[in-house]
Each structure stands twice: as structure tokens, then as C-alpha cells.
Amino acid sequence: MLITLEGIDGSGKSTLHAALHEALADLDPVFTREPGATWIGDAVRRAVAERMDPIAEALLFVADHAAHIDTVIRPALGEGRIVISDRYSDSRFAYQPVVLAGLLPDPLGWLRQMHDGWSIRPGRTFLFVLPVEEALRRIAAKKQEYFEEATILEAVQKNYLDLAAADPSRFVLVDALLEKEEIFGFVADEIRRCARSSR
Template identity: 40%
Template sequence: MSGLYITIEGLDGSGKTTQLDALARWLTDAGHTVAATREPGGTEVGVLVRDIVLHHRGDIAPRAEALLYAADRAHHIATKVRPALERGEVVIQDRYIDSSVAFQGAGRVLGADEVRRLSEWATGGLYPQLTVLLDLDPSVARQRIDAAQKVFDRIEAEAIDFSVRVRAAYLEMADAEPERWLVLDATLPADELAAAIRERVTDLLRTSGTVGTAG
């Protein structure tokens, strides 16, 4: 594959959408073909899964939730992400495997290794060349969500200790694989964050011609 695969991770309220949009605009202006997407919800099937996992009014068993995310991911990678990478496009994605490891593996206490293996099987082991983590204290993330005056989805409505486990899992993954991760303080001004991301992406565009795989 000749494309570049970038994912953006973090707690809800960390500013992922803002940074994804800024990076997509910058790359497009520089002449790159960009595919901006998200999980869940990056395909028609994903929209249906997103409604179930985030807005279903009843309980969803944690293992069922993890399987729903993996099913969406399998379809999303096969029908949208891999084809875009094969065309040489830059794919920028809001959430990927690392989200499931953090939210279902740690947040739901299902186990990081089990959840990762499930997603690796679903995607054929596809990993991004760069994962940006917008790191944010859970209490600050909750304040931002509250300030937005929105109706909480199922994940946002979880107690603060859930988000504490998620954040810790993210930081542990980033520490274990620093060559793939770029960890940024999400309390910094948006333009400073965007500049730091652009600097790392510029380096990748100069040196990278293939997409990473597991193992």
C-alpha cells in the first residue's frame, strides 16, 4: 500500500474532531487526497452500529459491545480504509483499535490482550503509521462535555473511574510503542496542537511509503 494511515485517539472532549478537520484541510491544501473517517460510523453499516453502541437505551453486555465495535471495524477497513490506502490516499481516522483496547479492554475490564486480538483478526492486522493521542485529565474532559450541553451517549455517561482506566490504558500503549504514538497535552491551544501534528506528519510524508502491520 502506498497511502498514509493516521489515527487520532483520546477521551471524549479531547478535541479529536477539531484536530482531524484541521489536519485534513492542511493536507488537502498541500495537494494530497484525504479520506477522513471515524469509528464507529465511517460507513453505512457503521452508522447503524454507532447508533446501537452509543445510543441504545437498554444495557449492552460488555462482550457484545466489543464484538459490535469489531464487526464495524472489519467492514470499515475492508470497504473504505484499505481501498483508500491502496489508491495512495492519506486516511485520517477518529478512533481505531486502540480505542477498543482502552474503552472495552480497560474501561469495561475485558482485558487488553483479548480485545486487541479480536480487532487484529477483524482488520487483518492493519495498523496506522501514526497515532495521535490527545491526552486529557478525565475531570477536564467531563467539564468540556458538560459545557457543550449535549445529551450524553452511553460512553460519556460512564462514571469518572471508567475514564481514568481508559486514560491510563492509552498512556500505557503510547509508552510501549513510542515510534507510532504522538502524545500531546489536549489542554494546549488548538493551533499549537495542530502545528505539532503537522510537524510529525510532514516527517512521515518524507520518509514513509508503506502502511504498518501487526507483528
């Protein structure tokens, strides 16, 4: 089963992803992320840092996604293992339409068409929802990427919530303002429940 963690920057999903390693060790899941699980992910991060053309950047994200599925996700699922990914295709559907606005008539439709027929749909997606002001406060200490601005993150979070509303059976909304321990316990328990039901 493929489980994904999504949310705007600063929402705590990456911290949770790291914490789940030990807590779910008995399930022997595969922990991975996008971008970064393949060498193409390094190119994606460079494209973001250098503010590459938005269409070129989006295509690199899709290329990384394809390589990620081919080299990590599909083999693990074929072995019957649980895969937990920090970001996945929904990040693209939430972030890239904001970046591509004005360049394409239907950025989300364009992105979805590029994924049709080969991308793997997650079985469960945990969406961490956080006020943008709090997200910016949390990430203030680190070097910010160009998309870590209030107006962009507001639009991204709206896109995420629209995706969740359109697919409620897959998405689980998580209040990222809750204590870390409470969030951690809830998500870990839900993943165990998913693992039992997928057997």
C-alpha cells in the first residue's frame, strides 16, 4: 500500500516522516520522498534554487516522479511492502498550478494529463493543514525557497483542500496545530489500521 504525507512547507510532515521510522519498524515499510529519492531529484532542487523556467521545472518534477515510481515504489509494492512517501503527486497538483498560473490555460489539467496512465494512486494521503502565518513562523529560521511566501502558500493550501474535497475517501486531514505527540500517535495508528486492512 502506498501512503503519502502532504502539506505546505512548515506543516510538520517531514518531521513526522522521520519519527515514523522507529515507530513502524515492525511493519518494515519503505520510507521515501519526492523530490530526492532519485538523482533527478537533485536536478529538481537545483531548478527550484535557480528559479528555472516554470514549465521546465514542472517537467523535471514529473520526470523525478516517474523515476521514483520505477526504481522505488513499484518494486516495493510488488514485494507487498508498505511505502510511506514524504510528498508525492499531490504536491505537484497543489504547488505547480500556482507557479504555472498565466503560462498555461489549465495548469492542473496539463499536469494531470502528464500523469495519466502510469502514475500510482496512493491508498491513503495524510494532509497536514496549518495556518500560513504559523507555517511561515516555523520556517523563518531556514533559507526560504521562492514558493515559501504567504500568497503562494495560501493558494497552495487551497489547492490541497480542493484535492481533498474531490477525493475524501483517500485524504485524511490532520490539524498541524495539535501537539506533535498527538499527531504522531494518530498517524501511526492509522497507518497500522491501513496495513491490517490491506492484508
